[in-house]
Amino acid sequence: MKKLFLPLIMLLIVFTLTACKSGIEVAFKVDGETYETIELEEAGALSSLPRPEKDGYFFLGWHLDEDFEERFDYRSVVEESITLYARFIEDDGELNTVLTDELSIPDYEGKSFFEDGIGEVELLACRDGDTADFTDGEQDFRVRYLGLDTPESGHLYEPWGVAASRYACELKENADTIVLERDEAAGDRGTYRRELAYVWADGRLLNLELIELAYSPGVGAGELKYGFDMRLAHDKANLTGLGIHTQEDPDFNYDAPVETTIENIVQNPEDYRQASINLEGVVAAKVGQHAFIQSLDGEYGIFFYIGYAATERLEIGYEVRIENAQVYHDGKPFDGLFLTNFGGATITPNVDNLDAEYTVHTTPFSDLTFEKTGLPYAYEDLLITEIETLAGDILSMTLEDESGDTMRVYQLYEPPLLNDTQHSLMPRAHRVNADNFEEGMRIDIRMNLSEVEGELAFVLSHRDDITILD
Secondary structure, three states, X not given: OHHHHHHHHHHHHHHHHHHHHOOEEEEEEEOOEEEEEEEEOOOEOOOOOOOOOOOOEEEEEEEOOOOOOOEOOOOOOEOOOEEEEEEEEEOOOOOOOHHHHOOOOOOOXXXXXXXXXXXXXXXXXXXXXXEEEEEOOOOEEEEEEOOEOOOOEOOOEOOOHHHHHHHHHHHHHHOOOEEEEOOOOOOOEOHHHOXXXXXXXXXXXXXXXXXXXXXXXXXXXXXXXXXXHHHHHHHHHHHHOOOOOOOOOOOOOOOOOEEOOHHHHHHOHHHOOOOEEEEEEEEEEEEOOXXXXXXXXXXXXXXXXXXXXXXXXXXXXXXXXXXXXXXXXXXXXXXOEEEEOOOOOEEEEOOOOOOOOOOOEOOOHHHOOHHHOOOEEEEEEEEEEEEXXXXXXXXXXXXXXXXXXXXXXXXOOOOOOOOOOOOOOOOXXXXXXXXXXOOOOXXXXXXEEEEEOOEEEEEOOOHHHEEEOO
């Protein structure tokens, strides 16, 4: 019995040693000392990576060499035992882009974003810090950037939103090459059917850079391809307390809402820039769900961009009280001076005056001024001297009045997106069919005076506002 028992013990020892030897060992070293060891039973990716700490320093990820020349990709398959080395940089309390600087763009030459998941594109329009419209030459589409969420700077304004948008837009607008990259872990599309992607501007990952510079938190990084770097970038920026991480935005107005009038805002726009306000007025025109609000005396107007929240409280003829809206200027190319639905502005119709009078002006072109923007105008027998379609399929016409003065007119809506289910400033049913018009035609028209890229111009509200004369 004892003779039989001894060989069994020996076999068990041999089996155990063999099993251990077949394992894959990943050793993590910090300053030359073994920090942690993980053993894999078979080749595969590491489910998690340790995050060591060191006083006065910030952990900058794991590398395959002691000189920190080759970063370890946490999603790579480990097939044999390796040693990883922790890299640290001194925590000087300042923001930096060291993670972005060292990241290399994948090969994209000759590839297509839609077919291959990566490809070169052109910028059509910069929407805000984490959204933009692009074209690959065959279709135009909107992209929501992966792994971040910059503060708002459109239908509402949040601290650091304008700064984040300005920084992201300048990088893209000045880039010689823009490349979009998908991530299988995220899927193809997000909210509003926007494409999801990483954005590389001249070889730099914009998503990561915005997080490193504290323009955005790292959001939903999870198992994303660059998720580990994004989490490191978020934590590194957070330690500085700068930007979105508790620092006040010097360009943001934090004051409580003030009681004012449309006239005061129009005459003193810089005094109300980004201010939260309360005022009263009458809905004189609409573009889609957005409204032009006229002062109660009919002499001043302002555009009210309410974002994506449709409301029945803004119907033409309604006298309304608007509270906690925000004033901005040129946040979008076509708005000029406008109100936004900041923080969910309260819109209260005066139920005793839902058919209020408002003024449709007939001011000659030569007498129009920026103080008269935001108001509706009507003209008869105008001559179409030029018609063109601008980038984004925006219809533009030049109209001449009886005195020979001219004004530009735009049918404005957001650039064409991936499909018609996405949000648009002007519903398709309201748009003018450009094929119905030609140079030399005479028309009667109702329009709203606004500002387009710093110039006075009219914008159309509805296709029914144009009558072609025989």
